[in-house]
Amino acid sequence: MATFLYRLGRWAFVRRRLVTFLWVAVLAVGGVLAAKAPAAPDDGFAMPGTDAQKAFDLMNERFPGGHADGASARLVFVAPSGQKITAGPNQQAVERTVDELVHAEQVTAAVSPYKAGAVSKDGTTAYATVSYSAKAGELSKGATDALEQAARHGRDAGLNVEVGGNALMAKPDAGGSSEAIGMALSAVVLVITFGSLVAAGLPLLTAIVGVGLGMALITALGSTLGLSGTTGTLAMMLGLAVGIDYAVFIVSRYRAELTEGRTPQEAAGRAVGTAGSAVVFAGLTVVIALAGLSVVGIPILAKMGMAAAGTVVIAVLVALTLVPALLGFLGRKVLPRKARKAGGDPARAAAKENGGARWARFVLRRPLAVLLGGVIGLGVLAAPALDLRLGLPGDEAKPTSTTQRRAYDLLSEGFGPGFNGPLTVLVDAKGVADPKAAADAVSKKLAALSGVVTVAPPIFNKAGDTALLNAIPATGPSEAETKDIVHVIRGDAAALKSATGATVLVSGTTAMNIDVSQKLTDALLPYLAVVVGLAVLLLLVVFRSVSVPLKAALGFLLSVAAALGAVVAVFQWGWLADLIGVEQTGPVMSMMPIFMIGVVFGLAMDYEVFLVTRIREAFVHGEEPDQAIVTGFRHNARVVTAAAFIMIAVFAGFIGMSEPMIKMMGLGLATAVAFDAFVVRMTIVPAVLALLGRRAWWLPRRLDRLVPDVDVEGSKLQTLAPEPAPPRESVTV
Numbered sequence: 001m002a003t004f005l006y007r008l009g010r011w012a013f014v015r016r017r018l019v020t021f022l023w024v025a026v027l028a029v030g031g032v033l034a035a036k037a038p039a040a041p042d043d044g045f046a047m048p049g050t051d052a053q054k055a056f057d058l059m060n061e062r063f064p065g066g067h068a069d070g071a072s073a074r075l076v077f078v079a080p081s082g083q084k085i086t087a088g089p090n091q092q093a094v095e096r097t098v099d100e101l102v103h104a105e106q107v108t109a110a111v112s113p114y115k116a117g118a119v120s121k122d123g124t125t126a127y128a129t130v131s132y133s134a135k136a137g138e139l140s141k142g143a144t145d146a147l148e149q150a151a152r153h154g155r156d157a158g159l160n161v162e163v164g165g166n167a168l169m170a171k172p173d174a175g176g177s178s179e180a181i182g183m184a185l186s187a188v189v190l191v192i193t194f195g196s197l198v199a200a201g202l203p204l205l206t207a208i209v210g211v212g213l214g215m216a217l218i219t220a221l222g223s224t225l226g227l228s229g230t231t232g233t234l235a236m237m238l239g240l241a242v243g244i245d246y247a248v249f250i251v252s253r254y255r256a257e258l259t260e261g262r263t264p265q266e267a268a269g270r271a272v273g274t275a276g277s278a279v280v281f282a283g284l285t286v287v288i289a290l291a292g293l294s295v296v297g298i299p300i301l302a303k304m305g306m307a308a309a310g311t312v313v314i315a316v317l318v319a320l321t322l323v324p325a326l327l328g329f330l331g332r333k334v335l336p337r338k339a340r341k342a343g344g345d346p347a348r349a350a351a352k353e354n355g356g357a358r359w360a361r362f363v364l365r366r367p368l369a370v371l372l373g374g375v376i377g378l379g380v381l382a383a384p385a386l387d388l389r390l391g392l393p394g395d396e397a398k399p400t401s402t403t404q405r406r407a408y409d410l411l412s413e414g415f416g417p418g419f420n421g422p423l424t425v426l427v428d429a430k431g432v433a434d435p436k437a438a439a440d441a442v443s444k445k446l447a448a449l450s451g452v453v454t455v456a457p458p459i460f461n462k463a464g465d466t467a468l469l470n471a472i473p474a475t476g477p478s479e480a481e482t483k484d485i486v487h488v489i490r491g492d493a494a495a496l497k498s499a500t501g502a503t504v505l506v507s508g509t510t511a512m513n514i515d516v517s518q519k520l521t522d523a524l525l526p527y528l529a530v531v532v533g534l535a536v537l538l539l540l541v542v543f544r545s546v547s548v549p550l551k552a553a554l555g556f557l558l559s560v561a562a563a564l565g566a567v568v569a570v571f572q573w574g575w576l577a578d579l580i581g582v583e584q585t586g587p588v589m590s591m592m593p594i595f596m597i598g599v600v601f602g603l604a605m606d607y608e609v610f611l612v613t614r615i616r617e618a619f620v621h622g623e624e625p626d627q628a629i630v631t632g633f634r635h636n637a638r639v640v641t642a643a644a645f646i647m648i649a650v651f652a653g654f655i656g657m658s659e660p661m662i663k664m665m666g667l668g669l670a671t672a673v674a675f676d677a678f679v680v681r682m683t684i685v686p687a688v689l690a691l692l693g694r695r696a697w698w699l700p701r702r703l704d705r706l707v708p709d710v711d712v713e714g715s716k717l718q719t720l721a722p723e724p725a726p727p728r729e730s731v732t733v
Helices: 002-014 016-036 051-062 088-102 141-156 177-194 197-220 232-259 264-296 299-334 337-342 346-351 355-365 367-387 403-415 435-447 480-491 493-500 509-543 547-572 592-620 625-656 660-697 701-706 715-719
Strands: 072-078 107-111 125-132 160-165 423-428 452-455 466-473 503-507
Touching: 002 016, 002 264, 002 299, 002 715, 016 197, 016 299, 051 423, 051 466, 051 503, 051 509, 072 088, 072 141, 072 403, 088 107, 088 125, 088 141, 125 403, 141 160, 160 403, 177 197, 177 232, 177 625, 197 232, 197 299, 232 264, 232 299, 232 592, 232 625, 264 299, 264 509, 264 592, 264 715, 299 592, 355 367, 355 625, 355 660, 367 547, 367 660, 423 435, 423 480, 423 509, 435 452, 435 466, 435 493, 466 480, 480 493, 480 503, 480 509, 493 503, 503 509, 509 547, 509 592, 547 592, 547 660, 592 625, 592 660, 625 660
Parallel strands: none
Antiparallel strands: 072 125, 072 160, 107 125, 423 466, 423 503, 452 466
């Protein structure tokens, strides 16, 4: 592989105008196709196979036109202090506010609290339910403006009015300030790392090209493959991350080859032949992690994973072709001015000591102590993860500055905490002799359950064979007790079917969240086994070693466990919560462990491959194991550190966002990258390699015959004479 990539790098360097033109042309075609593509489809967060989804589908079938998946809003009205919401002037103000919404855009129903009996026992609080034909996040501006205006009119009348539900839910921004801040921070880190504006700008430029093409293709193929706008969120984030990383490693190796006295063309070929091989296999590990999201069983996650995997493949191709082509235009300009004037001195370049080499020597002097310190430290940080509770936080986790959170609190005070998470129980009595009696029997059973406060009268469909019951639990939607009630109802479903002949299903937002959490929890171990197992096999081929891939996988698990421990300590236990603006503790987002594994695994294997391939390269070329570690760190520790700092800065930027789930993702990903890059890859990895010595590269004889030699370290390039270049384009020096 190294020889093929070497020739590819030289070809791209020489034919730089052709290669650059082809990439620009492909990007332009992708942009045109994206511009002409039909609108992206709805995400449709489906959970195939779950009870909540079955009930949801049956509701849409039996209650046509009911818009079971439509947005909804709850206008919560609280009377002024010392007054009742049922008092004449207050009631009139409430009625006027609700009447404003009856004929508003996309509204299917707006029910007065006085007709629905939605007034608290103490008479101070009432709520009106507004239903919409459009889904949450897809309401028109006219619909949301009308809702906000009605709430304002209620406040003008002297009432305390807040809006709950999902009607005012904002669509997530797939690209904006976070990406801009990330690019700016990346530029600063790259300038410090390379000491050259030209060298710093090249990775940013090629990353933008790769992400731009990836997003254009996702948009162009959206209607054909069912890829929505949200699908591209992960693709943009990871595409930017690996796009910068891969270009940085190619440029870094190119600069190293120049300082060793090689011509720009030869340096480009060797950079792509060596660092490019590492890029290929690092990209494959990321693709494995992202494609593995398909095993989770959630369609939108599978689509996000495959779209992001495609963007990573584009990033690899950009690094192998466009980067050397642009290097052809820049020549020696990627070096700092002082280095360009000094020229290449191979002996001086090889002997130069830097921070990476000094750190490696420090680890080599006391490898056991460093290893134990790193493992024990990560183990202590991971301890809180033993208390990990998963869920999907709702309005209760939002900042108190939001109207949704204030509405949640007012409903909890007026009607009890369970009122914010009602359980929708569907009674399928089709074919039953007396559907009403069946629904009444289920209602009585629900009312008798411990932890259920009230059960609303059944609502039948037009055919009279299906009923909906609303059961209000005593506890909030994210509480463990509410989850237990759902399990009890489902556990009693068989007995109820025997007694009444009706099928009982539990749905609603609360039940759906419980099912999502359970499905993600059940999929965690299979996903981890598939991703880590395939990656270990791939790394076995790359390093031709048994211990190195196992060490890489175990180190990754340590860093992810420590990061989850940090997330639990902050968001579940409340440690340092005030420092980052977390106002309400609760369960960790259900998707967090799988999402963290998918993203961090790819970045962790990037750092592993880039660092350890340089160590193996030095070992294969004749250096002793300890000296090979020093050589690897001398050349690659600086760029691995830079890559990690870029990702930490980008992810940490999300901690300042107001949305708690975004904060959680930012903290989890930033700490995971920090632990993996600096504790695992830069500390534990050299300590383990030092303790193992030559045994680190041991491979059983039978496996040695079976495993293909991909020559990722570029040993065959040592005997390869430089090929003459076609004299078509002069090299810029």
